[in-house]
Amino acid sequence: MNMPTKTDDINTPDDAALARMTENMAKVEALGARLTQIMVGREGHQSSLDAPNQELFSKAAQAYWAEAVHNPAKLIENQVSFWSKSVTHFVEAQQALAKGKLQAPEDKTAKDRRFANPLWETHPYFNFVKRQYMINSEALSEAVNSVSDLEPREKQRLGYFSRQIIDMMSPTNFLATNPDALERAVATEGESLIKGLENLISDLEANNGEMIVRLADEKAFELGRNIATAPGKVVFRNRMFELIQYSPSTEKVHATPVVIFPPWINKFYILDLKEQNSLVKWIVDQGHTLFIVSWVNPDSSYRDVGMGDYIEDGFLTAIEEVKKITDQPQVNAVGYCIAGTTLSLTLSLLKQRGDTSVKSATLFTALTDFSDQGEFQPFLTDDFIDGIEAETKDKGILPSIIMARTFSFLRSNDLVYGPAIKSYMLGDTPPAFDLLYWNGDGANLPERMAMEYLRGLCQQNKLAEGGFDLLGHHLELGDIDVPICAVGCETDHIAPWKDSYRGVQMMGSKDKTFIMTQSGHIAGIVNPPSKGKYGHYTNPDMSLAHEDWLEGAEFHQGSWWPRWGKWLANHAGAQVDARIPGANGREILCDAPGTYVTRKANG
Incomplete structure (x- = not known):
């Protein structure tokens, strides 16, 4: 009779589960090839509709360095604060690990619904990633706010696009740093990733290669039957x-x-x-x-x-x-x-x-x-409207x-990244919600x-x-x-x-x-x-x-x-x-x- 070893108590996949996961990963690769074909054949749009022209960032950089020349103490203060927080964060994480326990240091960061999974606070890896993201986000926001030699509208625009960068770089948006997605992938033996890729491909095909996240289950509604029914x-x-x-x-x-x-x-x-x-x-x-x-x-x-x-x-x-x-x-x-x-x-x-x-x-x-x-x-600045004008001349609409x-990127976490995580990483079917369908x-x-x-x-x-x-x-x-x-x-x-x-x-x-x-x-x-x-x-x-x-x-x-x-x-x-x-x-x-x-x- 073999006595169970300590490692037998760990909840690890058995050989059959690993085989199924390997099979599913092969399916993921096949779907990836299909995804590549869609992106190669996509119709596309004017690139100027994706981001502001370089003039905005050039002006921001000039204003930032002008501020540094006239007020170097302020720049140094911001940089030192960022360095200090990053180093302190690293030291705290190292000290927690040195205690011999797989746990994170005490986390006093503000609550954020993107980081609802308990692992963001308890697991040292995910906690480190989250807290460093918060530090980086704060530093970038402060850098933008410190720029004073810009027209108000240009500064507002710089603030908007910097927030887009901050939101886009959230660790929740990447599989390797999203505990919800990783746990789901393991629990479903990779099936969630297959469903997620299928959802992504379906959305791309529905929008000629443009990535517009489907917010509602379109199959749940029929005009005149269960929506728009007033006689x-x-x-x-x-x-x-x-x-x-x-x-x-x-x-x-x-x-x-x-x-x-x-x-x-x-x-x-x-x-x-x-x-x-x-x-x-x-x-x-x-x-x-x-x-x-x-x-x-x-x-x-x-x-x-x-x-x-x-x-x-x-x-x-x-x-x-x-x-x-x-x-x-x-x-x-x-x-x-x-x-x-x-x-x-x-x-x-x-x-x-x-x-x-x-x-x-x-x-x-x-x-x-x-x-x-x-x-x-x-x-509503000329570079973006010029891009729209070129787009409409090309397509007639x-x-x-x-x-x-x-519209979605005005509320990117709620209308882009949140739904994308649920659909593409977790493999969820979009909800049957009439307002989102509309x-x-x-x-x-x-x-x-x-x-x-x-x-x-x-x-x-x-x-x-x-x-x-x-x-x-x-x-x-x-x-x-x-x-x-x-x-x-x-x-x-x-x-x-x-x-x-x-x-x-x-x-x-x-x-x-x-x-x-x-x-x-x-x-x-x-x-x-x-x-x-x-x-x-x-x-x-x-x-x-x-x-x-x-x-x-x-x-x-x-x-x-x-x-x-x-x-x-x-x-x-x-x-x-x-x-x-x-x-x-x-x-x-x-x-x-x-x-x-x-x-x-x-x-």
């Missing part, structure tokens, strides 16, 4: 959009119909994800005849479509069709994000034409004053994957429209500063005189509420309401009363600067929807019999959510 009919279609009229849920409705213009950067069904949080259903339940525009997902044949086409063949055509269908002289219009910006242009145009088709306008997270470009500033990648269902932008918007509105801020020339008119915010209700979101990083507020201040309307809701660009808008989650602020005095407006604002618990609902009802007219789609003889083209919404950006 309605497509009652009009042209080259720009399908018009959906929703079926009423009340016997009586307000006379004046409501038409929503969603952003064409994404799909309209963010407002109809599911019954519990559907703004579409809620508006219908309040007794309104509701229409929504479902924009076409353009391909290269739309390269010459500009902002003017979106207004003439989109906004104005939709408004006229809604008026015809309902036999009403006016509509209440809603614009979300870029569609709110364009609705503002449309209102100025209608004023100059003497057209009173719009009775009131509601703007969701809409920018009309782009003087403060916020977190998008790093992407600004591909949705370029925009998706840009987030990944992007749309392209036509070449002309994209450049008019980026150059004329975002970069040059023409609408707020002197006026924007379009369709033979000089459009200005002061022209807008219809009742306005604008909704901004407190933590919106795409359309900061203070900038939305400032643009509304410039409008000529005497009847203005501004609501600031808690949360961000999506969750702040899609906030049904049933959740009781986010509150909102109001202040009738819109003559104040934004900080003073907020200081004097009243906070209200719960969703802003009912407050807006009362405002909308005041502009919606008397009660009439509910309107059934097609009842007036209008041809029904298909059921909601229509056909345009199903077109994939890369399909």
